Amino acid sequence: MTTEQRYESAREIYKNIGVDTDRAVETLKNIHISMHCWQGDDVQGFDHEGPLSGGIQTTGNYPGKAATPQELMDDIDKALSLIPGKHKLNLHANYAVFEDGEFVDRDALEPKHFRKWVEFAKERGMGLDFNPTFFSHEKAESFTLSSPDEEIRQFWIRHGQACIRISQYFAEELGQPCVMNIWIPDGYKDVPADRLSPRARFKDSLDQILSIDYDRSKVYVCLESKVFGIGMESYTVGSSEFCINYAANNGILSLMDNGHYHPTEVVSDKIPAMLLFNEKLALHVTRPVRWDSDHVVLFDDETKEIAKEIVRNDALDRVFLGLDFFDASINRISAWVVGMRNMQKAFLFALLQPNDKLKELQNNGEFTELMMLQEELKLYPFGDVWNYFCGQCSVPEKEDWFKEVQQYENEVLSKRA
Ligand SMILES: C[C@H](O)[C@H](O)[C@@H](O)C(=O)CO
Numbered sequence: 257m258t259t260e261q262r263y264e265s266a267r268e269i270y271k272n273i274g275v276d277t278d279r280a281v282e283t284l285k286n287i288h289i290s291m292h293c294w295q296g297d298d299v300q301g302f303d304h305e306g307p308l309s310g311g312i313q314t315t316g317n318y319p320g321k322a323a324t325p326q327e328l329m330d331d332i333d334k335a336l337s338l339i340p341g342k343h344k345l346n347l348h349a350n351y352a353v354f355e356d357g358e359f360v361d362r363d364a365l366e367p368k369h370f371r372k373w374v375e376f377a378k379e380r381g382m383g384l385d386f387n388p389t390f391f392s393h394e395k396a397e398s399f400t401l402s403s404p405d406e407e408i409r410q411f412w413i414r415h416g417q418a419c420i421r422i423s424q425y426f427a428e429e430l431g432q433p434c435v436m437n438i439w440i441p442d443g444y445k446d447v448p449a450d451r452l453s454p455r456a457r458f459k460d461s462l463d464q465i466l467s468i469d470y471d472r473s474k475v476y477v478c479l480e481s482k483v484f485g486i487g488m489e490s491y492t493v494g495s496s497e498f499c500i501n502y503a504a505n506n507g508i509l510s511l512m513d514n515g516h517y518h519p520t521e522v523v524s525d526k527i528p529a530m531l532l533f534n535e536k537l538a539l540h541v542t543r544p545v546r547w548d549s550d551h552v553v554l555f556d557d558e559t560k561e562i563a564k565e566i567v568r569n570d571a572l573d574r575v576f577l578g579l580d581f582f583d584a585s586i587n588r589i590s591a592w593v594v595g596m597r598n599m600q601k602a603f604l605f606a607l608l609q610p611n612d613k614l615k616e617l618q619n620n621g622e623f624t625e626l627m628m629l630q631e632e633l634k635l636y637p638f639g640d641v642w643n644y645f646c647g648q649c650s651v652p653e654k655e656d657w658f659k660e661v662q663q664y665e666n667e668v669l670s671k672r673a
Pocket residue numbers: 294299312387439480482513540548580
């Protein structure tokens with residue numbers, strides 16, 4: 257049977273339970289995921305030689321990682337050619353591209369240092385999202401926006417302000433809003449004597465960053481919380497309560513990363529709670545394995561639940577969703593493609609649920625039937641709809657994309673120093 261014939265059959269099967277597959281496919285085409293540039297080079301960037309810091313880690317040493325802006329752009333292009341639909345690219349400030357021998361420190365970054373990325377995005381009709389980089393820098397060895405050292409704190413405040421200006425430049429050049437996410441690693445390894453003052457300093461730093469004049473319809477500033485980082489096990493300045501309260505009180509967005517909570521907490525459950533109190537919300541989808549390990553996103557239960565909460569609560573236009581993982585132990589392009597396609601599969605799976613029927617069963621207390629149906633739905637011909645969607649978007653179906661990654665590895669990655 258051809259993909260089209262399989263799709264026709266799947267369409268009938270889903271129609272019998274009141275699900276319109278054509279509509280699901282069309283909706284999926286318009287879901288734009290922000291693909292993080294940092295999977296391509298293990299979060300290294302181009303503005304420093306030093307190791308990755310901030311309590312996050314890439315593990316593995318798979319050959320062929322991008323070492324120059326051009327290599328990273330080539331790899332992103334390869335990945336995007338295998339991912340259905342149109343997406344955004346998420347950049348970090350340490351990916352500035354300095355030209356003609358110029359170098360400036362992070363507090364002096366300007367839009368021109370990202371001109372190459374804007375050209376790249378424009379040529380591909382993509383939007384850009386952005387992140388100030390408060391780690392992997394000599395001034396980020398202990399604290400950044402919560403630093404008791406006023407000189408260091410001011411350095412990072414200027415960095416945050418510079419990044420807002422760059423974000424607005426992205427939005428204006430590309431004609432679509434830029435989501436700018438603030439995450440700081442600041443925290444203590446052991447029991448602190450004062451938990452309040454670092455948070456008060458962080459709060460003041462954010463106030464100062466946000467005090468510059470910028471267009472809030474073009475730049476959506478977010479604040480990402482975290483429970484702990486390596487070497488910061490006992491106390492994190494930007495905790496969940498801090499970030500949610502700061503965001504709510506200052507007209508910016510909360511960003512929830514599903515690797516940033518205690519292992520039995522799930523972000524899927526937090527999404528509806530946040531939606532009741534916030535017009536917009538941002539997410540980093542990752543896969544924490546025992547800790548915030550940032551493994552590649554799989555088509556697993558929590559990824560599916562996250563997508564379901566967004567779809568069935570009609571929040572596709574209220575949630576900015578980006579991916580955040582960095583696996584150095586496997587082909588990095590494959591990591592991107594697997595993660596992005598899995599996030600899209602999770603959305604498709606959610607779009608193919610008879611959500612009204614399931615809600616009705618819940619409201620009527622028909623939990624036996626609810627369980628039965630949710631389980632049976634797992635074996636519906638979802639894959640046939642997915643393959644059809646891939647064909648519609650002119651990208652390879654099933655695992656067919658992988659040979660292109662292998663070929664690229666043989667022809668390009670394996671020749672890198
Ligand atoms: C590189 C990212 O900004 C970083 O992963 C951050 O979003 C995070 O999740 C830290 O744990």
